[in-house]
Amino acid sequence: MNVVNESPRRKELTRIAAQLFVQEGFDRTTVRMLAREMGIKSGSLFHHFDDKQEILCAVIEEGTHNALTLAQAALATCGESAEARLHAMARAHLETLLTDRNAHVVALYEWRRLDEGARQHLGHLRDAYEALWQEVIGDALEAGLIRGDRFLISRFVLGALNWTVRWYDPEGPRSPEDLAHELIAMLTPQGRA
């Protein structure tokens, strides 16, 4: 029923659920585990969410929504050159992958556990985000910054970025900014010192 996370309590519960879903996976995370981590009893959980599925949906929605917002904000302040916009999108993606890591890992790995309704609802959100990418990459193609097929490149780039959740270490020497720079350098033919 509650599609959006209105109450701060529910938002907090969603955050905790995200962490558990990452640690254990959705199916192995029991309502009793969730409740214990939340400091309540398992029955009380169903006051906040209709069922277990809705918790998963809330987690993914939160992450995807934030990613979209951050990307739009980044595009609004990065300047107008195709390269700057490309870089802004990549950096925003990597940063949201860091700050909302749990939610995004859940979105990537547990998407298939969503039921049909939730999958459709969240699908639209995700499509809106990917449309942003295709727009920016389309601009970069027109500007002659990169070459190739718009959809193919979008998918290759998103694949490379999403894969970072597997190996990226936030404690390591490389910043998201740094990573974004290297990725763009890999894509653009122009030589660089």
Added chain:
Amino acid sequence: MNVVNESPRRKELTRIAAQLFVQEGFDRTTVRMLAREMGIKSGSLFHHFDDKQEILCAVIEEGTHNALTLAQAALATCGESAEARLHAMARAHLETLLTDRNAHVVALYEWRRLDEGARQHLGHLRDAYEALWQEVIGDALEAGLIRGDRFLISRFVLGALNWTVRWYDPEGPRSPEDLAHELIAMLTPQGRA
């Protein structure tokens, strides 16, 4: 106990399990579903495998082993130029992602359901495969074909390739060969008609 799939029967069971694991996910796939699909009763399943985990391990091992074999074969027959070797690796990766699709999807999505022992055993296999990539990409860097950091590029490229299981349609107009070509074109600064 049986780490390798010796008997043809076990190999067939592994194939069936892979399909179910993709359709339903590992946790949601019950031993009863597996048995039914295999044409036996659930109890009989434990004659072939020690426990459910071992089935998962067998599926992933099969896929990773095939990928490694195919990549080595491709490198052995592709010529010696850095570009040819890069292309051969990419094509081999995409082709094994197609022919052993189920096993690879399971490896990508259900890796975390492996216990410590299996994760270590299969980790070595995967490392061997990724080492091949790093070697080929190292060669391409030395040849001046591409620029950047060897490990970073390997991971970006593997991410882009693995992501294809999300969107690639084998019935569509693009062949694995075609996709490999486009990927390499995206990476290499040299202009092309």
Added chain:
DNA sequence: AATTTACACTAGCGCTTGCTTGGTTATGAT
């Protein structure tokens, strides 16, 4: 003062889970 709302509790129902046990059948070697 009376009522509603929000949030939590206890207790447990009905069902499914992975896996075990103990025994049967078919095949093929000795």
Added chain:
DNA sequence: ATCATAACCAAGCAAGCGCTAGTGTAAATT
């Protein structure tokens, strides 16, 4: 004929699962 082995089955156990029903209580609303 005897034995060994692989492959299977029927039956079911102990544990855990998502979720519900009914209740208590403090704060907010009327």
